[in-house]
Amino acid sequence: MGLTLTGINRYPIKSCRGHGLTHVVVEPWGLAGDRRWMLVDDEGRVVTAREYPQVVLVTPEFDVDGLLVRAPDVDPLLVGTPDASVVTDVRVFSSELAAAPASEEAHAWFSKVVGKPVWLVYLTDPAQRRPNAAYSREQDRVSFADGYPILLATEGSLAALNDLIAAGPRPEEGPVPMTRFRPNLVVAGAPAWDEDGWRVLRIGAASFRAVKACDRCVFTTIDPGTARKGKEPLATLARHRRWDGKTWFAINLIPDSPGATVHVGDRVEVVEQVQANGPLR
Numbered sequence: 228m229g230l231t232l233t234g235i236n237r238y239p240i241k242s243c244r245g246h247g248l249t250h251v252v253v254e255p256w257g258l259a260g261d262r263r264w265m266l267v268d269d270e271g272r273v274v275t276a277r278e279y280p281q282v283v284l285v286t287p288e289f290d291v292d293g294l295l296v297r298a299p300d301v302d303p304l305l306v307g308t309p310d311a312s313v314v315t316d317v318r319v320f321s322s323e324l325a326a327a328p329a330s331e332e333a334h335a336w337f338s339k340v341v342g343k344p345v346w347l348v349y350l351t352d353p354a355q356r357r358p359n360a361a362y363s364r365e366q367d368r369v370s371f372a373d374g375y376p377i378l379l380a381t382e383g384s385l386a387a388l389n390d391l392i393a394a395g396p397r398p399e400e401g402p403v404p405m406t407r408f409r410p411n412l413v414v415a416g417a418p419a420w421d422e423d424g425w426r427v428l429r430i431g432a433a434s435f436r437a438v439k440a441c442d443r444c445v446f447t448t449i450d451p452g453t454a455r456k457g458k459e460p461l462a463t464l465a466r467h468r469r470w471d472g473k474t475w476f477a478i479n480l481i482p483d484s485p486g487a488t489v490h491v492g493d494r495v496e497v498v499e500q501v502q503a504n505g506p507l508r
Contacts, residue, residue, distance in 0.1 A: 230495035232430055233382065234405070234413030239294060240264040240347075241371045242276040243285040244451065245409065250490040253433045253482045256353040256368040257376035258411050260289065263353065265326070265371040266337055266345045271317040273371075277446050279341050280454040296333075298340045306333045311351035319371055324355040358481065362438040367481050375479035378441060379422070380410035384476065387419035392463045400459035407447045407460060408477055414495050422478050424503035431493035435480040440506030442473035468506075475506040 238245035241262050252259040266274040266282070276282040281298075288295045293307040309327035317326045326348035328334070333347045350371055358369045358376070369376050385405055392401035405413060412430070414422075425437045443464060448456050464474035 230414055230416040230497070232412060232489060232491055232493040232495055233415045234410070235489065235491055236409070236411055236413070237261045238409060238411075239287040239289065240266070240285065240296075241273065242266070242282045242446075243287055243296075244283060245406075246288070248491075250488055252488050253377075253485060254353070255366075255376070255482060255485040256356075256370045257372060257482075261411065262371040263350045264294065264329075265317070265319070265348055265350070266341070267317050267326075267348055269344055269346075271315065273317070273319050274341065274345050275446070276449055276454075277444060279343075280449045280456060281340060281342070283449055283451045284454050285337075285340060296336070301336060301339055304333065304336045306330065306347065309349045309351070314351065315348065317348055319356070320373070322356050324350070325352070327351045358438075362479075363481060375438065376482060377411045377435065377480040378409065378477050379412040379414060379428075379435075379437075379480050380405060380408050380477040381417045381419075381422050382413060382415040383417050383419045384422065388460055388463065388467075388476065391467055392459055395463050395466070397457075397459055397462060400457045403447075403460045404451075406451045407449075408441075408443070409446075410477055412480070412489070416495075423506045424500045425478065425497050426501060426507075427497075427499035428480070429496040429498055431487070431489045432484065433487035433489050434483040434498075436483060437478045437507070438481050439479045440475045440508050441477045441479055442508070443476050447476075470505050471508055473508070475508065478507070 235248040236245045285298045297303045314325040329347040338344050389402035428435045468475045
């Protein structure tokens with residue numbers, strides 16, 4: 228049996244909940260509709276669930292006029308897509324770009340959820356930001372994602388990680404679900420950690436470069452169902468998947484066939500692969 232695409236996930240608002248899809252168009256900066264919205268503080272800096280775990284409890288749904296957002300203890304709110312002619316400067320880690328503020332009502336709604344003043348912004352022009360130049364080409368672009376357009380994880384590596392958690396000092400914190408890692412694409416049929424050596428992939432009609440493994444942060448320790456923090460999976464990754472002072476799980480992709488559509492069930496072909504001694508970093 229070969230490799231198969233078993234999951235497609237999109238995250239409309241950075242750090243908020245995502246949703247599964249049966250198919251999606253691949254754009255130069257990521258999956259269509261993925262991470263085009265973001266929360267920022269009063270200085271325009273990104274606000275994420277790393278500091279405010281309750282953000283993972285926000286569920287956004289696409290609506291013809293924008294997004295319908297839901298969260299515990301607040302009424303649902305329909306957020307319209309902002310006017311692209313009015314933009315403000317925002318910052319995603321080391322990247323500076325322009326985005327359009329949402330309505331005052333949206334800012335107030337998210338401020339109540341987060342517990343501090345925040346603003347919701349929309350990336351009207353997704354062609355502004357380039358991934359790290361050390362791992363990308365001049366024409367490559369990325370949305371509000373942490374660093375690269377698409378994240379891919381494999382079921383085999385998650386199963387291996389959960390076996391390690393079960394055998395470790397905190398088995399009660401496992402197994403962890405794939406949602407902890409927030410991948411856009413999930414692949415079945417590969418041996419654990421085989422993706423470390425993948426360099427070029429074809430998924431259905433779409434081609435991708437695997438440019439860098441993904442170093443993981445405290446976000447993965449937040450239970451997406453409750454927003455509670457634990458130690459796993461970072462504690463186990465630190466024992467078994469630690470290089471360069473970081474822990475690693477999943478790989479970052481850059482699309483080379485924008486406009487193509489990928490479907491759950493598509494065949495996944497590893498076009499180029501190397502013998503890897505750990506993740507590409």
